Amino acid sequence: MSAGPLIVVERLCRFYEVGGEVVRALDGVGFAIERGEWVGIIGQSGSGKSTLMNVLGCLDTPTSGTYRLNGTDVQTLADDQRADLRNKEIGFIFQTFQLLPRATALANVMLPLVYRGVPKGERRDKAEEALAAVGLTNRMTHRPNELSGGQRQRVAIARALVGEPSMLLADEPTGNLDSATGDEIIRLFDDLHRRGHTILLVTHEPRLAARCPRAIRLIDGRVIADGRGSEIAALGGAAAVPA
């Protein structure tokens, strides 16, 4: 662990070429995130928040600019190194859960540790621990199709937590859940935040952004506001919520 912020992003750009036209998905984004922060990244679809999440998640490389994660300059890394970095530093939580359908909850949670070369016994212990932490002790041998949406998302959160990453990267984690279950998940995030986890939550919902202590709003690939979650959410909130 290095000194300084966990994440430092400077003049980050990501351009695509679609049908001969250059799309500026990220156009000079810059911010820093400290350890233990819970930051919401809010924006409408097309604002560049998904692209930002992919870059921050080391799934995508920026066209230009720098991205330093825990002291590592990600933009210079080769594919294998980025895979290792994802494994070690990032816990992904997706809107559609992205669990392996044929694997049990336990096997799903153990998967990141497989790619880290953790011995099987230890893998199992840690996975059981992570599942217990999200309240799924009695669902370990169930497959995703035997679980409710909320339970599936909690399995995914356990999977994100099991490798003790330096940040959780959640992409619309409540998007596929009813509001009661969504609230449950957000309370779980609250709890994780209190226990010191760094959380990045990407969403288009102001209501969700309002729950984050800090939020960054993106429009057209640029940061237009960065501050307290409740304020950022209120800012142009009506316009940000799609019909």
Place this chain on the structure above:
Amino acid sequence: MRWVRALRRVFAEALEGVEIAVENLVTARLRSALTVLGIVIGVMTVIAIVAIIQGLNASFQAQIANLGAHTLYVSKWAWFTQGREQWWELRNRKELGRKELEAVEREATLATAVAPMGMTQSDLTRGDLEAPNVQVIGTNAQYLATGAGTVAVGRFLAETDVDLTRSTAVLGADVADRLFPGFDPPQMLGRKVAVNGKAFEVVGVLERRGQLLGQNMDSNVVVPYTAFQRDFGGRRSLSIAVSTTPENLSALEDQLVEILRRVRRVPPEKKDDFSLNRQEQFLRTYEQLTGSLFEVAIAVGLITLLVGGIGIMNIMLVSVTERIREIGVRRALGARRSTILLQFLVESSIVAAVGGALGTALGLGLAQLIALVSPLAAAVSASAVVLGIGFSAAVGLVFGIWPAWRAARLDPVEALRHE
């Protein structure tokens, strides 16, 4: 420590691949079965043919060994000739006769047995009973020691039979059956049979030997070669069977060449005017025959495996497409490209190896079945089994490369977004 961890990681990943493969095999039974069918049929064919060829080789080798594997047959004729010209050359050679026989008996110190062999076909009769086209062999007391069988009843020819030109005969099992129907073998002894119209006294009956290469080995009668020459003509060509111990075989060959060239006065610049034949030559010719059959079988098997491999490639491509999202998830969780590659390669190898194992089992079963209902033999060799399974796994590996590479090449962002 670092490489221990890396090794453990690769091992864990490979194991994951195995688990995934087994799971897919089980959950998509019909598809898996159809996928491996090509491999199964290919391996089955090859294994069955290999088992039968090896079985035939083994049984043929055993038969040859019974025949006197360590015996050289000195003859005017070569058993295996090439072309018409050589045939004429052999045709014009001087006959081998008593002079050569005596020289070999006297000087071939490495020989353990020396027996002349005069041969012709003749009818044997006893009263109204007839055994047609019997192989008449004129020889001496050492004939059996050259690997020519054993006596079942009575005795074989004695030296005195030869020396005194006695009309004694030892009957082959089939001839005995024909001329003495319903007789107890000992009752045949001392009775007369007519060989080419001349009376011979039966002194023994040979043990049944069965067939070799479709030739009946029991339709023969053995008489003293002196009597043979008396009744069938003295200038008839003799062959000389010379036996030795396995380690002296080639030395004996040299010795015989030297003796015969000298006795037959072959000038140094001329080629041998006689042939040294071996039973082994049969084996070699036979192996050439089965060898080409073997090659054809392997070629057919390879083509089938190729088709099977394409089937595997096809299904693996489908499998990759079906699991694009899964690949994306794995990549997000830290799987490297090589991890994904390994996973799919393991899967295709296992699918193919299972097909190979199945094909091997079926092939061996088929060979046994064929051996059961036909005169063919079957042999199971461990190498065939290992080769069958190993080769199919290799096919799976080779044909899995392209799909696995496609899977590994996927962009994680797009893979995760894939519907």
